Amino acid sequence: MASHHKELVAELSKHKEEISSLRNALNELDREKESWFEKKSEISAKIKSAIQKVKENKVKRDTFTNEVKELKATRDSLHNESKSKSSEFDRLKKEKSDFAKSLGIKESPSKIQQRINKLEFQIETEPISFEKEKELMKKIKVLKKLYDNSAVIAEFNKKTRDSSDLIIKTRFKANELHKSIQEKAMQSQSLHEEILKISAEIERMKSDEEEAFKKFSEFKRKFNETNSQLKEELKVMNDVRLQLDKIDSERKEKKRQEQESFLKSKEDAVNEKIRKGQKLTTEDLLVFQKFGRE
Numbered sequence: 001m002a003s004h005h006k007e008l009v010a011e012l013s014k015h016k017e018e019i020s021s022l023r024n025a026l027n028e029l030d031r032e033k034e035s036w037f038e039k040k041s042e043i044s045a046k047i048k049s050a051i052q053k054v055k056e057n058k059v060k061r062d063t064f065t066n067e068v069k070e071l072k073a074t075r076d077s078l079h080n081e082s083k084s085k086s087s088e089f090d091r092l093k094k095e096k097s098d099f100a101k102s103l104g105i106k107e108s109p110s111k112i113q114q115r116i117n118k119l120e121f122q123i124e125t126e127p128i129s130f131e132k133e134k135e136l137m138k139k140i141k142v143l144k145k146l147y148d149n150s151a152v153i154a155e156f157n158k159k160t161r162d163s164s165d166l167i168i169k170t171r172f173k174a175n176e177l178h179k180s181i182q183e184k185a186m187q188s189q190s191l192h193e194e195i196l197k198i199s200a201e202i203e204r205m206k207s208d209e210e211e212a213f214k215k216f217s218e219f220k221r222k223f224n225e226t227n228s229q230l231k232e233e234l235k236v237m238n239d240v241r242l243q244l245d246k247i248d249s250e251r252k253e254k255k256r257q258e259q260e261s262f263l264k265s266k267e268d269a270v271n272e273k274i275r276k277g278q279k280l281t282t283e284d285l286l287v288f289q290k291f292g293r294e
Helices: 002-103 109-125 130-276 282-290
Strands: none
């Protein structure tokens, strides 16, 4: 019995050491497990934020792209309008040139008017003969006809100037639109490049996230295995403890019975002394008191 008790005590000590070791390992595995879970959670949050950034950039990029398309359509329309006005301008110049040649007009209306004024002033202020006056009047008549015809040329000039002004304004608008198109296209391209960069970063983070999750799963598996071992060790240790408790209980009961038997024999001896009238010792009195017969 004593040998078995000693073996159980040694076994209990061994299990306690194993349980202590398993608990330390379990705590370490739990720290590792939670560390990788936290890392995985941090990466997941970064991925979520990056995906949101990509979505926002795509909306902005698509907005710029659509604006570029609309501006290009307007610019192309202005280019076509400019071409049309240039053709009209060329037509007006040719008509003016042809008309001027057909009439032999080489001077502007203002110069012709100056010549008319000069001749009229000469008639009014200089003493000239009747024949000379008739000759000057004839010249004035020809000049007035040239003046009327040159007025048509002046109208042509006005139309060509107006046409030229419209062409310049149209081309200026087209150029301004072209600058805006380039700026928005650059912004769209910049956003597109940022989207590609963030997307590549997301893929890298997903790889890191997957690796962190694998590590978490691995340590979780080891944690569960170690926890199962710990539970098993606790169960075995409790079984050993129960065996020891049973042995201790049996020992105590045996000792109690032995004490009771011893005291019973003492009681019988005291009672025998009393019956014989013998003197009781202090020990006899204590035994007598123990059994409540004082």
